Amino acid sequence: MDIVSLVKNRLEETYDLHRRYINPQFVRVLEVIGFNRNYTSSKGAYLYDADGRKVLDFLAGFGVFNIGRNHPLVAKVLHEMLDADPPNMVQMDLGGISGLLAEALTAVAPGDLDAVFFTNSGAESVEGALKFARQATRRHKVVHCAHAFHGLTLGALSVNGNREFRDRNEPLLPGCIQVPFNDLDALEQALAGGDVAAFIFEPIQGKGVFVPDDDYLPGARALCDRFGTLMIADEVQTGFGRTGKMFAVDHWNVVPDIMAVSKALSGGFVPIGAVITKRAIHARVFDSMERCFAHSNTFGQNDLAMAAGLATLHVLQSEALVERAAEVGDYLLAGLREKIGRYEMLHEVRGRGLMIGLQFGEPKSLSLKTGWKLVHKMNADLFGQMITMPLMEKHHILSQVAGHGLDTVKILPPLVIDREEADLFLNAMEDVLQDVHRFPGAAWSTTKKMAVRTLQSA
Structure with a gap:
């Protein structure tokens, strides 16, 4: 049995097989938020999909891949x-x-x-x-x-x-x-x-x-x-x-x-x-x-x-990965906390090492407050996706929303990342935050599209 060839030859069927035999609701979620990629390989802090895209993994299998993927x-x-x-x-x-x-x-x-x-x-x-x-x-x-x-x-x-x-x-x-x-x-x-x-x-x-x-x-x-x-x-x-x-x-x-x-x-x-x-x-x-x-x-x-x-x-x-997590984590925390004063919806950055949460909250300016209330009226869990979706779609960085109704985005990168990967994330977050703080803007349009896809798939 050539299992590698079997998987490769039927890769395009992955979502249909899961829809049919495993968890169709999770398939819908991935399709709605635009995370429906067929990954073909992984190494260290990166995933590679069937379209040749390289994705920086800041989820690490919910914290499984501390030493990186496929060490x-x-x-x-x-x-x-x-x-x-x-x-x-x-x-x-x-x-x-x-x-x-x-x-x-x-x-x-x-x-x-x-x-x-x-x-x-x-x-x-x-x-x-x-x-x-x-x-x-x-x-x-x-x-x-x-x-x-x-x-x-x-x-x-x-x-x-x-x-x-x-x-x-x-x-x-x-x-x-x-x-x-x-x-x-x-x-x-x-x-x-x-x-x-x-x-x-x-x-x-x-x-x-x-x-x-x-x-x-x-x-x-x-x-x-x-x-x-x-x-x-x-x-x-x-x-x-x-x-x-x-x-x-x-x-x-x-x-x-x-x-x-x-x-x-x-x-x-x-x-x-x-x-x-x-x-x-x-x-x-x-x-x-x-x-x-x-x-x-x-x-x-x-x-x-x-x-x-x-x-x-x-x-x-x-490989001194515990020490690296402390050093790179401090670098990321400092870089993210620097953004709090410049972006009014980013209220707090908390964590230790490479377990970090970005807490968002209601803005003070009238236009942004209108958008904030509109999004939360649509769905209490929607705002976090305004951050994670463009991180994936535009910057090819995989992250997650930290919990139901918390307006918190969480990152759990592998401990093998260095400052280069940290800077990739910091620069991507800067770009996403700029978009989110323009109302209307690209981030708000993405959210509207997601809401429409959700209604269409219901």
Whole structure:
């Protein structure tokens, strides 16, 4: 079977096949916003489509490709593993390579996190973390934050702070309590009963790129210690160098009791995730031979995922990508913040490292205010597309809207970018912002066309 030729020969059928067999509504979305390109290859920070266009990837698979797309070292390691005919997933045995990756993860994890359980995704890591906390404490309540995103399986969804994802799924897991993000008083009130198993949080929230005050996470750590609550850090998107530290909690020198990771760990080659925790907590879950399978899965320790994880950690460290994320991230943040005073709809730029959110808001000038209100009357989520669509159509840069109804554009470029790619984005954003601040103008026309396409495809 020549799979490469098969895909190439039927590439033009991609959207029809997805429309027929997978998710026709997502096909409609891509067609309406003009993101319907057939990509044929990728390398580093770039995607290449069937029309020969080169696209700068500032989405990185929602943060999967921290080391860039198709990194040659990870590909080489995977080829070597396949050629070695490994004794993969014997199940009633131990995988040697999974022990090596567990050792490597505990070496880079904060503090005394020294026990690992492997998973296949971020949502599964969150599910495992919640189970570990409930079993270790013998409590069932979990506190989570508004705007939090922890995954879309039912347990993870129960601690998801976004209404649009919870709809049609309730009742969810009982005992889940929502508090405002970055509010220590609300967290103290929620924990004060001494009956909460865990407080789960994203160090920097992915939906909106909300960064906490410097005293929030240290204060939350103290509150969890005071009330006997375990602290779960969801580092699924913020981990492995994304924010300019190996893990985002390192910015505040906070050591959680349990950490959920995934996304970037395999370099984007193989689904992988992990729950990294303290040995004492792990021992309360797996506390006897009869309970050696108190939590388990089939594919978690598969050899290809483990090999990709080891290779990815090596790349992050040998190529100093964490440090590069901090340096290039500071450069991007400074360049974007310089634009705030010159463009009245750009209200704030927030983030750490290469996880950055651009917050837009209502302008003061009368003409722009008219356009702003008109767009939001059409659709509360439409304005962000006025930024991302011309970035793609005119400048060939892939980005995303950060969340429903937030007027926030988010960038998550691979950590391999340098100042040249940063300047490409800054110059493109300057051009897009100029258009958006001319009413009527090209950006507003693009939005009108999108609205028409939406009505026509309904």
